[in-house]
Structures are given as C-alpha cells and as structure tokens.
Amino acid sequence: MARRIPSEPPILNGFSFVRALGSGGFADVFLYEQDLPRRQVAVKVLLSDTVNPRATQMFVAESRLMAHVSTHPAILTVFDAGVAADGRLYLVMEYCPSGYGDMYRSERIPIPEVLKTGIRMASALETAHRSHVLHRDVKPANILFTVYGHSVLSDFGIAATVSASDRGEAAGLSVPWSAPEIISQDTTGTVSTDIFSLGATLFSLVAGRTPFERAGKDNAPGVIAGRILKGKPDGIDRSDVPESLQLLLARTLARDPLARPLSALAFARELQAVEAELGIAQTQIDVPMYVDPVVSGAGDTQLTSVVPDRRRSWRRRGSTS
Numbered sequence: 001m002a003r004r005i006p007s008e009p010p011i012l013n014g015f016s017f018v019r020a021l022g023s024g025g026f027a028d029v030f031l032y033e034q035d036l037p038r039r040q041v042a043v044k045v046l047l048s049d050t051v052n053p054r055a056t057q058m059f060v061a062e063s064r065l066m067a068h069v070s071t072h073p074a075i076l077t078v079f080d081a082g083v084a085a086d087g088r089l090y091l092v093m094e095y096c097p098s099g100y101g102d103m104y105r106s107e108r109i110p111i112p113e114v115l116k117t118g119i120r121m122a123s124a125l126e127t128a129h130r131s132h133v134l135h136r137d138v139k140p141a142n143i144l145f146t147v148y149g150h151s152v153l154s155d156f157g158i159a160a161t162v163s164a165s166d167r168g169e170a171a172g173l174s175v176p177w178s179a180p181e182i183i184s185q186d187t188t189g190t191v192s193t194d195i196f197s198l199g200a201t202l203f204s205l206v207a208g209r210t211p212f213e214r215a216g217k218d219n220a221p222g223v224i225a226g227r228i229l230k231g232k233p234d235g236i237d238r239s240d241v242p243e244s245l246q247l248l249l250a251r252t253l254a255r256d257p258l259a260r261p262l263s264a265l266a267f268a269r270e271l272q273a274v275e276a277e278l279g280i281a282q283t284q285i286d287v288p289m290y291v292d293p294v295v296s297g298a299g300d301t302q303l304t305s306v307v308p309d310r311r312r313s314w315r316r317r318g319s320t321s
Contacts, residue, residue, distance in 0.1 A: 006030070010045055010084035015092075026050050031095060041079060042095045045088050059089045065133050066091070066156055072127045073286055074120040076144060076154040096144035096152065104140055104205045111206070111240055112280050115271050117143065117151045118202045119283040122268035124153045125198060126287050129191050129264060136189040138197035139177040140204055175221040175228075176210035177201055180255050183225045192257035195267055199252025199260070206245070207236045211253055229255075245274050 006020040006028040015032040021042060022029045027050075030043050046059070063081035070078045080092040103109070121143065125135060135142075135156050142155045179196035181187050203211045211233035212224045227233075233253060236246055248270050252260050261267040268285045275282050 007045070007047060009043075010086055010088055010090065012043070012082075012084060012090070015041070015043070032092075034092075040095045042093045043090050044093065045084070045090045048086070048088055051087055051089060056083070056089065063091060065131070069124075069128045069131055069133055069156065072124050073150070074124040074152055075127070075156070076152045093154070094146065094152075096146050096154070099142075099144035099154075100140035100205065102140070104208055108208070109205045111242075111245070111278070112275070114202055114205045115245075115275050115278075115280065116283045117205065118198065118271045119268045119275075119285060120151055121153050121198055121201070122264040122271065123286045125194050125264035126268065126285075128156060129194070130288060134189045134191070135194050135197070137174050138194060139174050139201055143201070175225050176212065177204070178225075178228065179257075180229050181257065183228050190257070191263065192260055195252060195260050195264055196257075198264070198267065199249050203233065203236070203249050203253065206238065206241055206249070231255075242274060242277060244277055248274065 004023050006023040009017045009020070009028075009030045009032075012032065014035045016035070018031040018033055018040070020028065021031050027044050027046050030045065032041055032043050033039070034041050046055070060081075063078070066078045066081075069075055076096065077094040078091055079094070081090065082092075083089055121138070125138070128135060133156060135153070137155055138153070142153060143151050144154050146152060174197075175183070177197045177200040179193040182189065182193050187193065200211050209215075210224070212227040213219050214227075214234070217223075232250060232255075236249075252267065254260050261270060265285070265287060272282050272285070
C-alpha cells in the first residue's frame with residue numbers, strides 16, 4: 001500500500017513550518033522552528049477527520065498526562081498542546097532527528113546497546129504505569145534518539161484519542177509487536193501487554209526481524225497475528241546473544257500474561273542481571289521517588305490495568321536493587 005501524503009501543515013502562531021517528518025494512520029508529524037525560545041520542535045497533528053468533541057476532550061486529558069510523564073529522561077518531552085486555527089489538535093514535542101525505525105533490519109545492533117535501551121524503555125514504562133498511563137504501541141519506530149544520542153520512548157497512548165475504528169486501523173500497523181490478548185481483542189491494553197510489546201521490540205533489535213516473522217514465508221499482518229495467537233517465536237540465530245537473554249525474551253513473549261515479568265521494573269532488573277553476567281556496567285533504572293496524583297479527566301482508556309501494589313516493589317529513583 002502506498003504511503004499516505006501528509007496533510008497540509010497548520011499555521012501555528014510563534015512557529016515556522018520547516019518540512020514534513022512523517023505520516024501515520026491518524027496523525028502527521030511536522031518539523032517546525034519555534035520563535036521563542038528558538039529551537040526546532042516536532043509537531044504531531046491529528047487528522048481532521050478524527051476531530052470530534054469526544055476526541056478533543058480525550059486529547060486535552062492525554063496532553064496533561066503526557067506532560068506528567070514526559071519529565072522522565074527516557075520519555076519524549078512534550079512542550080505544548082493546542083488547537084490550530086483549522087480545528088486540528090496538535091502536540092509540540094522535542095525534535096529527535098533519528099530512531100530505530102527499520103534500523104534493526106539493516107544493522108547488527110550490539111547487545112550492550114539493546115540491554116541499555118531495554119532498561120531505559122522499561123524504566124519509562126514503569127514510570128508511566130505508576131501514573132496509570134499505558135503506552136499501547138511500543139515498537140522500534142517509537143524509540144527515538146535525541147540530538148545527544150539518548151533513546152526515548154514516544155507516542156504514549158496517542159491512538160486512544162481517536163475513534164474505535166481508527167484505533168483498530170492504527171493498531172493493525174503494529175501487529176508484529178502486539179500481545180495475543182490484544183490480537184484477540186480481549187483487552188485494549190494492560191501493563192502486561194506493554195511488557196510483551198517491549199519484549200517483542202527488543203527481540204526485533206537483536207534478531208533483525210520481528211518475533212513471529214518466518215523467512216521466506218507469508219508475513220502479512222493477518223498471518224503474523226495468527227502465529228502470535230498460536231505459539232512462541234523461533235529462537236534468535238546470533239552467536240553473541242547469551243542464553244539468559246534468549247530465555248528472558250521468550251518468557252516476555254509468553255502467551256500467558258502471568259508468565260511474563262510482572263512489571264516493567266521487574267523486566268528492567270532482569271535485563272540488568274544480563275548486563276552483570278556479561279560484565280557490562282549496569283544501566284541505571286530511573287523511577288520516581290514518589291507518585292504524583294493522577295491527572296484527572298483522562299477518561300477510562302488511560303486509567304486501566306495497573307499492576308496491584310502487592311505485585312510491585314516500590315523503589316526510589318535510580319534504584320537498581
């Protein structure tokens with residue numbers, strides 16, 4: 001299918017349009033230059049046909065939640081949000097010039113980098129989950145690199161602002177990293193489905209393919225969805241991958257949610273254990289020293305399926321124990 005041509009960039013006071021960065025199923029992203037302070041920013045603009053009173057209400061609530069979690073060092077920073085003169089909703093975000101995207105298909109990503117990225121992303125998810133925010137679309141394309149080369153997680157729950165039919169279309173683009181309970185429509189998202197998606201993402205970075213792809217076979221989204229529902233992925237054919245990492249990723253991709261790490265924090269600690277096994281300096285786990293009250297008005301799509309307190313071990317920011 002041909003990629004959709006981006007919509008016309010909106011006129012935003014205090015910002016000058018530079019160029020289009022990309023387009024998706026429900027939004028376009030443009031590069032703008034902000035007048036004050038002077039800096040380049042990425043502006044995500046929802047498509048006009050997704051704008052309605054319910055979407056606007058949810059978008060405002062989500063913008064507040066994004067601002068709440070984006071102070072984390074591994075979450076893309078959100079600067080502003082608003083409604084353009086033409087009625088389209090937009091988010092002004094930190095501009096990241098690159099990301100993983102399809103890099104895993106063409107480059108052999110070092111295992112230490114994968115582990116570091118995984119711990120940073122798990123820390124980001126743990127922080128979001130503590131604020132009752134689910135991501136719902138963790139995949140390589142949503143891990144970006146800042147101008148300083150730091151990996152950050154982007155696009156928290158943006159698909160939740162559009163209609164149910166549009167959400168399904170957007171989610172369909174992410175089938176290779178979706179948990180079986182998402183595929184079967186048993187849930188729209190939980191802590192465990194976020195963990196599955198992060199495991200599938202790390203698998204992709206290590207293996208150079210998505211977990212349920214088969215070389216030389218039909219890998220259409222519907223076929224991959226069927227494989228996700230039926231069984232476990234093939235192993236990773238790479239000599240520098242320790243067995244402990246292979247087993248951890250396989251467990252993270254288990255069909256049974258209870259077989260997966262019980263929290264993003266637990267997943268991060270297991271990735272740290274692999275670092276220790278390889279003699280790599282441990283990547284810091286950044287989690288909040290305390291949990292702020294959840295921003296009100298988010299709607300039921302944001303406040304779902306947080307792991308119960310009895311299954312968590314609350315730690316101060318930077319704790320690795």
